[in-house]
Amino acid sequence: MCDNHHDETAPAAGISRRDLIRRAAVLGLAVGGGTLLATGTAHAFDYYHPFTGYRLSGTWQDHLNRGSSGGLDFAMAVGTALPAAGAGTITNIPENGTGGHTVTITHAGGYRTQYMHLSAFSHANGAQVARGQSVGLSGGQPGAPGSGSSTGPHVHWHLITPGGVRVDPTGYTGGGGGGSLPKTSTAQDGVPGTVFWQRAQKWLSIESGYTGPVDGRPGAGTYSALQRNMRDHFGYTGPIDGAPGPNTWAALQRLGARHGYTGPIDGVMGPNSWRAVARFLNEDRWD
Template sequence: MSPESHPHRRFSRRSILRAGSVAAGFAALGGPTALASIALAGEVIINPFAGYPTSDGWWDHINRGSLGGIDYVMGVGTPLRACASGQLLINWNNGTGGYTATVVMANGMRSQYLHLSGFNGGERMVRQGEIVGYSGGAAGAPGSGSSTGPHLHWHMVTSGGTRVNPLDYVGVSSGGIGGGLPLEDRRLGHLGTAGGWVHMLSDLVLPGNTTYGAFSPGAGQSPRAMANVDGVMRLVYGGSNGWTTMSSGLAMAPGAPLTVLRTPASPSAQVFTLEGGRLWHTFDGNGWRKLPSSVTVSGNCTFSMTANGTDVHGLFNDNGRLFHVWADGSGWHKGDTGVNLEPGADLVAVIQPGGSLQGLSLEYGRVHHIFGANGRWNRIPTTAALPTGTPIAGRAGNGWPQLVANHNGAITHVWGTSSGWMCVPTGRTTNPGRRISLVEDVASAPLVGLTL
C-alpha cells in the first residue's frame, strides 16, 4: 500500500520564539484572515465508504511511518463520492499517491482520495455525494502511484496543513467517531475582552479528540496553545497568514488531558499531562523532553496547574478528593488537603497577585471557592450557579479567582467582588461543549484565551 511518509518536523525554543515574531504583527484578537467564509456552514462530513472493509486503519499508517490515512478495499473503477461540498482539484502526478482528487471546503479543509484510476470530469465546484472519480490502485497501473493492490486511500488535511483522520469528523451513523458535527464546530476560536467581549472562529480545524492549553508568548501578542493532536504534541499559533500548527514530533497518549503554563525559568511553554496513571512534565531543554513525575493518580482525575515564580503548583480532583501537587527544588510532592469534591468535577488553580494558591471547582451545579486559611484548606460554595459538566477556564483576579464558562453555548463570566459573586453572560455565544483555555497573565490584563 502507499507509504506517504516523511519525518515529523521538530521545533525548538528558537523556532517558537521565531514564530512569535511572526505572530507579533497579528491583531490582538485575530488578523484579517481570522474569520473564514463558510459557504455551507451546517454541512456535516459523511463517510461515502462506510460499507467497504478497511485493509489499513489510521494508526496502522502512523505506526509504519506514514502521515496517516485509511485504506478501503474496493475494486478498480468503483465510483467515489465527495464527503463534502467544495472545489474539486485534480492531480495527475501526486508521487506515491498517484492520481489524487482533492475537495477543498469553504473553510480550507481538504479531503483527498489517492490511487485513483480516473476522474469524473474536470476541476469544478462539487456537492456532497457527487462522484469525483473512480478507485484504482492495481500495481503498475496508471494512477496507482506506489500502491500494490486495488484500494482507496482517504485522508483529510486541515487548513493549517495537518493531516487528520477523516473519521474524527464523521458521525457514528456513517462509520465515524466524530459525532457528525459541522466542521465549524472544530475550528479554533479566539476569545478576548479588548474593548468588549469578542469571540471569533479562525479557519484552523483540529480533530475532535484534541486537548490543548493556551499560553502567552509575550505582552500584546495573540495567545498560543500546546495541543495534543491525535497523539502528537503540536504548537498552535497565529501569524499574518492566519492560524497554523507545527509538530514537535513528541508522542502523547491520544486524548490525554493537558495543561500549559510558563515560568520565569523557561521562556517556552511547559506542558503537563495525565498519562498511564501518572503526571508527566514536558518542556524544552535544548530539545523537547517528556519526563514522568512521582505523582500518581487514579483513572478519574481532573487537574489544573499554575506557577508561583519557578515553583509549580496544581490542584487535583483525584476521584473526589482534593490534592495539592507541587514541584520545588526538592522534587515533586502530593499533599492531601482533607477536602472532598464531587468525583470527576472540573476545577482550575490560580496563583493570586499576593502569592496564594486558590481555585474554583464546578460541582453539584455550583461554583465553589477553594483556598487555604487558618492552617486548613477550605471549599466554600458561591452564589454562581452553573450546570455540572460546563466547560470552564480560570485565571487570577483581584482578590478572587475568576472563571469563563461555556454555559450551554453562552460564554459566561464568573468573578468575585466585595459584594458577592457575579455570574454574567458576556453576550457572546459558541457551540455548546466547546472547551475554553485562558492565558494566565497579570490580574489587570484583559482576559484572553482560545476555544475549541
C-alpha cells in the same frame, strides 16, 4: 496498502496534467454506497463518510505505524466511482508520489478531503462538486498509472483541518466510534470529568493534531496537543512533553479568561477555571 510518507498536498512535477484530465470522463452523477452520518451545525462543514459500504483494509493506526501521516484505506474494485464527502472545489494532483493520482476537495471553512491512488480524474481543476458527486475513479492496481505505492485496489481517504493537520475523518462524522458529544456539566460544577475531556479531545483533534481516541481519558497525547494549542494561541512557552505543569495551566486560564474567568492567572486550576474552560468546550462546534 499505500505508504504515503511525504507531503501529499504538493503537486508532482513533470506530468501532463492536461493529458490526464482530457482522458478522464466527467461523470457528474451522484453515487451511493455511503451512509449519512452527520448533518446540521455541529460540525465545521457538512460532510459524510462515503465509504462505509467498503471493507476497511488499512486503519489510521496502520498508516501511522508505517510512517504515514495517516489515512484510511477502503478495498474496492478498480474503477469504482468515488463520492465527494462534501461540497467543494476540486484540485487534481497527478502522480503525487506514493499517493499516486490524488484528488483534493477544498470545503467550506478551509477543510480538505483527499482521495488517493485514482485510476481516473472526473473534473478539471477548480470545478465545483456537490456532496455525493463522483470526483474520480478508484485505482490502486500495483504498477498501474496513478497507483503510486499501492499494493492492491483501494482508495485512501483522509481529512485535513484548516490548520493543515491530517486527521481521521471518522472522528468528525460519527463513524468509527465517534459521534456527537453531550455538553459537559463541568460548566456548572467546576469538576472536569469524562465528557469534559472528550470534548477537549474533540477540540484538540480539530485544532491541534490530536489523533488519539475521544474517550475522555486524557493521557500524554491529549496533554501534548493541549500544550501545542496553548503554545499557538495562549502564550505557552514550555516544552511539548505531555506533562502539564503550572505554565500549561496558566495558559489554559488565559483561555478561560476569554470565557468569563476573572480569577488569577496562577497556574492553579480551581472550579472557576474549569467552569470557564467548560463554557468554551460546550460550544456547539465541539459537539
